[in-house]
Amino acid sequence: MKATFSIRRGDRTTAEMVDYSTDVTEGMVVLDAVHQIQAESAGDLACRWNCKAGKCGSCSAEINGMPKLMCMTRLDTIDLTKPVTIEPMRAFPPIKDLIADVSWNYEVKKRIKKFKPRKPDAEDGTWRMQQSDVDRVQEFRKCIECYLCQDVCHVLRDHEKHQEFIGPRFLVYSAALEMHPLDTENRTEELKDLHGIGYCNITKCCTKVCPEHITITDNAIIPLKERVVDEHYDPIGKLVKLFRKK
Numbered sequence: 001m002k003a004t005f006s007i008r009r010g011d012r013t014t015a016e017m018v019d020y021s022t023d024v025t026e027g028m029v030v031l032d033a034v035h036q037i038q039a040e041s042a043g044d045l046a047c048r049w050n051c052k053a054g055k056c057g058s059c060s061a062e063i064n065g066m067p068k069l070m071c072m073t074r075l076d077t078i079d080l081t082k083p084v085t086i087e088p089m090r091a092f093p094p095i096k097d098l099i100a101d102v103s104w105n106y107e108v109k110k111r112i113k114k115f116k117p118r119k120p121d122a123e124d125g126t127w128r129m130q131q132s133d134v135d136r137v138q139e140f141r142k143c144i145e146c147y148l149c150q151d152v153c154h155v156l157r158d159h160e161k162h163q164e165f166i167g168p169r170f171l172v173y174s175a176a177l178e179m180h181p182l183d184t185e186n187r188t189e190e191l192k193d194l195h196g197i198g199y200c201n202i203t204k205c206c207t208k209v210c211p212e213h214i215t216i217t218d219n220a221i222i223p224l225k226e227r228v229v230d231e232h233y234d235p236i237g238k239l240v241k242l243f244r245k246k
Helices: 029-041 105-111 131-142 148-153 168-178 187-193 203-210 216-232 235-245
Strands: 002-010 015-023 060-063 067-069 084-087 094-096
Touching: 002 029, 002 094, 015 029, 029 084, 060 148, 067 148, 067 203, 094 168, 105 168, 131 216, 148 168, 148 203, 148 235, 168 216, 203 216
Parallel strands: 002 084
Antiparallel strands: 002 015, 060 067, 060 084
């Protein structure tokens, strides 16, 4: 059957939605359709992709307004009776066609305090850890940095708080460090003052779009918020710290 795809064409300053019609068959994903359009009628269509297996995070886009991986979005899950819109992620500046400039994310990662392990527990330079502590952070390591969670976050997407808020991806990264059984660094002050964790109102939209099914809100962001509150806003905790200093 024939299907129509309305694709954003243009650069940073000028762009328009252009309709392309192509044949689709059983088993195709959106990325297949884009590649077919490139081969048939739009050889200069810019599209970033790599693995086509949902593991590299390269082909992130907005399909009918929803942040998704093109390689993991099957056409049989989309209403093909009307044009399927495909656009680059809106939370980041467009470069050309379906490619967005995500370099801001790399700069954000540099601002987060790095892993700082405690001294080894044994003379041979090894550490001892509880398996439950290891399991707690293992989920966060599944992140493929597709930045779909960053794109869907209204703080970045709608309010453009890129200077004040690091976004759910890097709250997950911070949680992976903060909850690591060997890490000794304290990042709560930066999370409160520099990384804008207070902007997150836990709508769970980031969790919904994650292709790796990481429970971003419940397992990463909320525990980080609790740590910030315990460290900086709990009056009883402040009294305890005051007496400990004395």
